[in-house]
Amino acid sequence: MSIIGKKIIRIEETPSTNDLAKEYAKNGEGEGTVIVAEHQTKGKGRMGRSFFSPSGAGLYMSVILRPTDEKNGLLITSFASVAVCRAIKKVCGVSPKIKWVNDVYLNEKKVCGILTESLISEGKAEYIILGVGINVNGAEFPDDIKDIATSIEKETLKKQDKEALLREILKELDELYKTYGNGEFLEESRKLSCVLGKEIKVIRGNETYIAKAVDLDSLGGLIIERDGKKETLNSGEVSIRF
Numbered sequence: 001m002s003i004i005g006k007k008i009i010r011i012e013e014t015p016s017t018n019d020l021a022k023e024y025a026k027n028g029e030g031e032g033t034v035i036v037a038e039h040q041t042k043g044k045g046r047m048g049r050s051f052f053s054p055s056g057a058g059l060y061m062s063v064i065l066r067p068t069d070e071k072n073g074l075l076i077t078s079f080a081s082v083a084v085c086r087a088i089k090k091v092c093g094v095s096p097k098i099k100w101v102n103d104v105y106l107n108e109k110k111v112c113g114i115l116t117e118s119l120i121s122e123g124k125a126e127y128i129i130l131g132v133g134i135n136v137n138g139a140e141f142p143d144d145i146k147d148i149a150t151s152i153e154k155e156t157l158k159k160q161d162k163e164a165l166l167r168e169i170l171k172e173l174d175e176l177y178k179t180y181g182n183g184e185f186l187e188e189s190r191k192l193s194c195v196l197g198k199e200i201k202v203i204r205g206n207e208t209y210i211a212k213a214v215d216l217d218s219l220g221g222l223i224i225e226r227d228g229k230k231e232t233l234n235s236g237e238v239s240i241r242f
């Protein structure tokens, strides 16, 4: 690994690897360091949601990034979802899909969530924390998510090797981190998308509307068509339902 994964810090339990990575980043930890936990007691998802993180079953990791030029958080989330799909396919033999912008799905259920958080100071990202949570093994989910979440083990009927998956994800992330700025990976992202070409329900604050997902723009934004007009969704604060 040239940047991402050169150093891995392993923790048995922490409230959230993203929060822990932020502490490390504030204290000067270098770019590419990865924090991996066996268990999170307060795993965080987008929009203030929690991320179910039971002991031993999943992969809970956060990467410290310090991009030097103006890079877009959406692009980082986007290339990370491609890296996760590639790695799951290679290690587990199944082909997941990307639900814009931060979810990875297997057989129409969520198997992975990505949460990118940054500290911006004077218009520049001091650091970006890329958090990835994958339901690798285990089959039991709490009632509120049991119909929408799954694990790779549940879908493949085979216990999966978390370490092999971690190694492969870091390898793919490391590779894509070097080149994602040129946007070439977006073509792969389009192919992996399970929303493009579909009618979707967009939930933005108090507003809910139906639109068609038509394309990704060069920054990873989702271009939608609504009442015959095109617009681009850039915000992570948007939810999409099929």
Ligand code: BTN
Residues within 6 Å of the ligand: 015, 016, 017, 018, 019, 040, 042, 043, 044, 045, 046, 047, 049, 051, 059, 060, 061, 062, 102, 112, 113, 114, 115, 131, 132, 133, 134
């Ligand atoms: C989502 O589903 O909205 C995003 C979930 C992100 C979960 C990962 S697990 C590792 C890292 N630490 C956290 O607290 N969250 C992310």
